[in-house]
Amino acid sequence: MKRYAPLLTLGAVAVLGGGLLAVDVFTDPGRAAPAAAAAPVVPEPTGEPAAAVPEPPAVVESVWAGRSSGDEVTVAVAVKDGRAVAYVCDGDRVEAWLEGTLTGADLALTGADGAVLTGTVDETAALGSVSVGAGTWPFAAKVVQAPDGLYDGRVNVDGVAVRIGWVSVDGTVTGGARAAGEVVAAPPLDPAAPDGVVLDGVPVTVSLVDGAAEGVAR
Template sequence: MKLRAPVVTLAAVVVLGAGLLAVNLAATPTSGTPAAARPIVAAAAPATTAAPEPAPPPVVAEKVWAGRSTGREVTVAIAVKGGRAVAYVCDGKKVEAWLQGTLTGDQLALTGPNGARIDGTASEATASGTIAADGRSWPYTAKGVQAPEGLYEGRADVRGVATRIGWIVVGGTQTGLRRSGGVVAPAPVLDAANPGGVVVDGSPVTVRSGTELVAS
């Protein structure tokens, strides 16, 4: 019997680890972190490759568009690379959403948490269509931009709490919000010339921008 004890210890560790992992997996989708959005990319990728007839190639391989809804209610930036797309919608006050999806031919289709959607038609110079977020929808137009204009994402672990920041830089203005533990707060100022210098509550922020944000 004595020789079984280490196996029981091993099993106890596995059971505790598995239990904690299950609790985490159950809790994560409600947190609004990107983990909730990941499966969309995973599901979308096989769908495009396994389509019965080959999908039309994206009109642009790699591009970032930034702009606003026509009534200037929200700012939007969309980055595409190799047919995959990531977008951020933000009003700078309380509404914000990260979306993921595809560019198929000239058609953008992205989805995000809580029913957020971006559809549209894209060309090298512009992207335009409809944004839905926070239970509302707006038409938008966005133009192709070059750094320092574009889309920025910051991530930080502020004393164990996941913090994700989005910024859209377009037309000389920054629109952004940060979210940590489900709470939305104003974004710190981003110096696009030195994106690595952003600090939130003493924690350094890892900033990525533009097409880097598109999962390869």
């Protein structure tokens, strides 16, 4: 019996220690294990897609002028900081101002009576298609510098507001005008002396157009 006395003593100590540990856990559960970490807060989806960021214009500021592939109309497009202005005329019965945007390399312009111009541009050329009235024409235009370009004329004759447009490319000028909703002949324009334009004896205010021009579409 004496040989087993130390073993019995150790066993009693182990049983006693286990009992004390059990009592401690039940009386203070927080000591059984560390508290669980708080779950991270995840924002709930709103269901609304993120707003698309418009592609910056491929060309910041430029003017292109040219003609349709069949030489039916003259076309000029001016852009500045993503805004675009265009004018189309044939020197006779076709005449339209359009305005819109240049997003990336893509032009998208509209005008009165369903006029539409779409196309692409780069640093040297603009290619696309324009529709005015019943006509639709593919066109090609090149970069031009003043005095070539797009001109806008304003004048009031006998109480009637007249809007005039001219496209000058390679020194050749084609123009059109509209008075009281009707297309009329445009007075001649010398790009080297735009202040000399007169319509029915009344001086015309003429400006060279860029893409920031206001109120070009009717």
